[in-house]
Structure formats: C-alpha cells, structure tokens
Amino acid sequence: MYNVVFVLGPPGSGKGTICSKIQQNLGYVHLSAGDLLRAERERAGSQFGALIENHIKNGSIVPVEITCSLLENAMIASKDANGFLIDGFPRNEDNLEGWKKQMGGKVNEQFVLFLSCPVDVCIDRCLHRGQGRTDDNVESLKKRVETYNQQTFPIIELFEKVGMVREVNSERPVTEVYDDVVKVFATANQK
Numbered sequence: 001m002y003n004v005v006f007v008l009g010p011p012g013s014g015k016g017t018i019c020s021k022i023q024q025n026l027g028y029v030h031l032s033a034g035d036l037l038r039a040e041r042e043r044a045g046s047q048f049g050a051l052i053e054n055h056i057k058n059g060s061i062v063p064v065e066i067t068c069s070l071l072e073n074a075m076i077a078s079k080d081a082n083g084f085l086i087d088g089f090p091r092n093e094d095n096l097e098g099w100k101k102q103m104g105g106k107v108n109e110q111f112v113l114f115l116s117c118p119v120d121v122c123i124d125r126c127l128h129r130g131q132g133r134t135d136d137n138v139e140s141l142k143k144r145v146e147t148y149n150q151q152t153f154p155i156i157e158l159f160e161k162v163g164m165v166r167e168v169n170s171e172r173p174v175t176e177v178y179d180d181v182v183k184v185f186a187t188a189n190q191k
C-alpha cells in the first residue's frame, strides 16, 4: 500500500513550493500532476501533446485516464518511498472517480493538505512565477480560477465532509506555512 497525501489549493497557493520542501525533509516523493502532464506534452512520440496543451491553456482538466496513469507510473518508479505527495490532483469529479477506479485498494490516503490563499494573491504570484508557463497569463488564469471554484473546491468540500482535510493558510511567508504543514504531517504520522 502506498501512503498518499493529496495537496490542493488554488493555482499559485504554493503547492509546488511546499511539496518540494516536504520531499527534501520528510522523505515523501513529490508528484505534481501538472508537471507530469507538461513532461508528457514535451515527450517525443506522445499522442497526447496537443490535447494536454489545449487543456492547460484553457485551464480545463485533462481526462483522468491520462493523468492517473502518469501518476501511477511515477509511483511504481519510486515504490520504496515513505509516501507520495500528489500535488494538484484530484481536481474534479472525473479525476476523483478515475483515481478510485484505478487506485482503489492500492493506496492509503492519509489526508488532504489544503493550502488556502485569496485568489488575488494567487493570481499575482502566478504572474510573477517566472517559469515561462503558457498558462501564467491573465486570460488563462481567469479560466483556471473559474475551474478551481467550480470543480476543484467542491472536491475539497467532499473530503472535508469525511474529515480528511487539513487546512493551512498559505497567504503567509513560506517558512510560516511550512512550519504548520510539518505539524500536520507529524500528527498524521504518530497515529
């Protein structure tokens, strides 16, 4: 059984930043669904490149069969890890249902780390992220925020109902956010 922590929050809330620090310090392996999709988009011979780029630009969500397979392959490649940080997934109902179908019975879902941050702060961070992403522009960001509000937040609410959500306010400086995140992991892992 793989230990899994889902990391969710609006675009720019700091998911990637916090996951890379947890990976360095706590031995979890960071798997960003967005990074895996971008790598697949660039892979020579991929049949999904154009489809992925269309979704990324439009801020819509790639069909789960593609994303979940990329995640499972990456998990298999690091099967000795303490656990996995699944960053930016599940982002809608299709993601959640497809994950259950493909991964149900193979994973121990520990909790959902919800990085909460006001949307205007998040958008400003993305516009200054400096990674040259094709979706860090005002037009794509509007759509990504809409997708987050309409599709992703309801998934967080579903997890909240079953007591799985650990919310950390990520509007604060990274060190403060990270200190609180470490406490969440410590509590979860002492059980």
Ligand SMILES: Nc1ncnc2c1ncn2[C@@H]1O[C@H](COP(=O)(O)OP(=O)(O)O)[C@@H](O)[C@H]1O
Pocket: 009, 010, 011, 012, 013, 014, 015, 016, 017, 018, 125, 126, 128, 129, 130, 170, 171, 172, 173, 174, 177
């Ligand atoms: N707590 C924070 N305070 C200020 N800037 C942050 C914070 N966390 C992340 N950032 C910056 O905001 C941008 C988006 O962060 P990132 O980790 O890529 O977010 P996400 O993966 O949720 O989109 C990056 O440029 C990052 O350096």
Ligand SMILES: Nc1ccn([C@H]2C[C@H](O)[C@@H](COP(=O)(O)OP(=O)(O)O)O2)c(=O)n1
Pocket: 010, 011, 012, 015, 016, 032, 033, 034, 035, 037, 055, 056, 059, 060, 061, 062, 063, 067, 087, 088, 089, 090, 091, 095, 135, 144
């Ligand atoms: N589960 C996912 C995650 C990301 N995507 C696509 C659509 C998203 O807008 C982009 C970028 O996602 P990514 O997690 O890298 O973006 P942020 O880190 O939240 O800014 O990738 C997806 O289709 N399905």
Ligand SMILES: [Mg+2]
Pocket: 015, 016, 032, 034, 088
């Ligand atoms: Mg990210």
